[in-house]
Amino acid sequence: MADSAARPITGAQVTIEADMSHAGMSPRFAEAKEMDLGRYEAHVEFQMAGDWVILLHVTLPDGKKLERQFDVRGVRPN
Amino acid sequence: MRVPGLGHLFRWRYARPVLQAPLLVLSLVMILHGLFGPSLAPKNLATTLSWLHFRGLLVLVLLCAGNFFCLACPFMLVRQWARRIFQPRFNWPRALRNKWLSVGLFVLILFTYELFDLWSSPWWTAWLIVGYFLSVLVVDGFFKHASFCKFVCPIGQFNFVASTLSPFEVKVREQDVCTRCHTKDCIRGRREPVSDLVTIRGCELALFQPSKVGNMDCTFCLDCVHACPHDNIGILSRLPASELMVDPLRSGVGYFSRRKDIAALAIVFTLGALLNAFGMVSPVYAVERWLGQMLHVSHEAPVLGVIFAFFLIVEPVLLLGVAAYLTRAWVGDANAGTRALLPLAVRYAYGLVPLGFGMWLAHYCFHFLTGLYTLIPVTQNAIASLGRPLLGEPRWTLTGLPANVVQVIEIGFLLLGFAGSLVVTYGLAENDSPDRPLRAFLPWAAVCLVLWCASMWLMFQPMEMRATLMSG
DSSP: OBOTTSOBOOSOEEEEEEEESSTTOOOEEEEOEEEETTEEEOOOOOOSEEEEEEEEEEEOTTSOEEEEEEEEEEEOOO | OOSTTHHHHHHSTTHHHHHHHHHHHHHHHHHHHHHHSOSSGGGOHHHHIIIIIIHHHHHHHHHHTOSHHHHTOHHHHHHHHHHHHOOOOBOOOGGGOSSHHHHHHHHHHHHHHHHTTGGGOHHHHHHHHHHHHHHHHHHHHHBSTTHIIIIIOHHHHHHHHHGGGOSEEEEESOHHHHHHOSSOHHHHOEEOTTTOOEEEOOOTTOOOGGGOOSSTTOOOOOHHHHHOTTOOEEEEEOOTTHHHHOOOOBTTTBOGGGOHHHHHHHHHHHHHHHHHHHTTBTHHHHHHHHHHHHHTOOSHHHHHHHHHHIIIIIHHHHHHHHHHHHHHHHHOSTTTTTSOHHHHHHHHHGGGHHHHHHHHHHHHHHHHHHTGGGHHHHHHHHHHTTTOOTTOSOOTTOOOSOHHHHHHHHHHHHHHHHHHHHHHHHHHHHHHOTTSHHHHHHHHHHHHHHHHHHHHHHHTSOBEEOSOTTOO
16 A cells, blocks of 8 residues: 555554455455555455456544455456 | 234224324335434435335335335325325226236336335435336326236236245135136125215235135235125235145236247346345446446446346346256147246246245345334434434434345345246146156256356445445
């Protein structure tokens, strides 16, 4: 994560939520760990094949909250 | 009707609006949340309530009781209000007094469900509900009686077919009382003695109670119950599916064996159940990619069209055609032996209904039970989004029953449907070919077995839900 001046954001709390596109499917949650300056990693298990939507719930060090969403399409079964 | 509490409620003239009002409020909430709430389906009340809870509860109530959803239908409440202002003037066109239009709309709903991924779109789901309200107002605004329910409504047709397997039916208690009755209020409506104005409506779906058989076309509206001056109509228990095994003249319906349109509805109901489930398992994507390459198209609509044509035209023509041919060849008697193939297929098509209902139950109850508690966090979230988390923060970890438990229930429904279809087809074979019922039964038992195996195969396929079928 970086701010508008491309400076890495450290000390943020990042929760990852993975949802399927169908109602009734349980979302998967994971807390991301800061592995390097501004670099966060988390492990999320997709329990079903198909299209997933990832929601990032971010709390910045100053308490400000952010949400970002992106798609992970076409997850295939193992 | 003799159950304390419930009986009083159903006898009460305003029972229907009282049951409809909460569903109307719920519909409005779903529309608003669908249009203005979260765009993610698992977080929206429109998609959660429509595609999980409504469908699941609908099939369970049909299985355990009867067509009580039509009784509490919110669309009809709005229609009633509209009719106070705008009285319809026309009769429904004679050429459309059958199920062909509603069969087409039923297929169209299944098609759009797949094409536009309605299950993943709160916005489209909300517009579907709005569209339903508008359709009711337009159709019943122009045409008299319950034209929308009887000839148009796809949900209603689903309920009519499924309720042939329900354990309860609206019917007369004692035929003798009807024989002595001269006013026939159950169909004509109860009237003021002097002005002859109708004060309590009779059946709007043209079902004359003394000769009504089964649940086909009955919305459980209870108009006949309230209109009968002899308190001779009730919601009575009966043997589920028994009405599929007999072929009497049914009031407002005619003979099942002569109604190709209702037989087509039964076939679409049954094979549509398999098709709807097929759209959510992994193999469908391989089939779509293969078809896309074969047809040199990249758009989903033509590929879906081919799949629908196969499931709803080619498959029934082949299966029912071969079964009818074998029945005719093996029985060889004066009844079935000399009959053309189409009437035979029409006659036995009703035997497939339990199988279809078993598949709808398995499919809808899977989503309903595995996502049973998701309504709680979705509601919490909806209320919290208004600025005040009155129900607390959303508990997204609440989901439902484990999938392995639900799978056992699914197998139970499929077995129940299979057994039901075997019983009904044997009953039809006994009535049709009393000398050689087994020979008449075997081809249809084979059809039931093929469809049951297909259902079981589908159920054990890994689920895969995508909004873009053709990609990847």
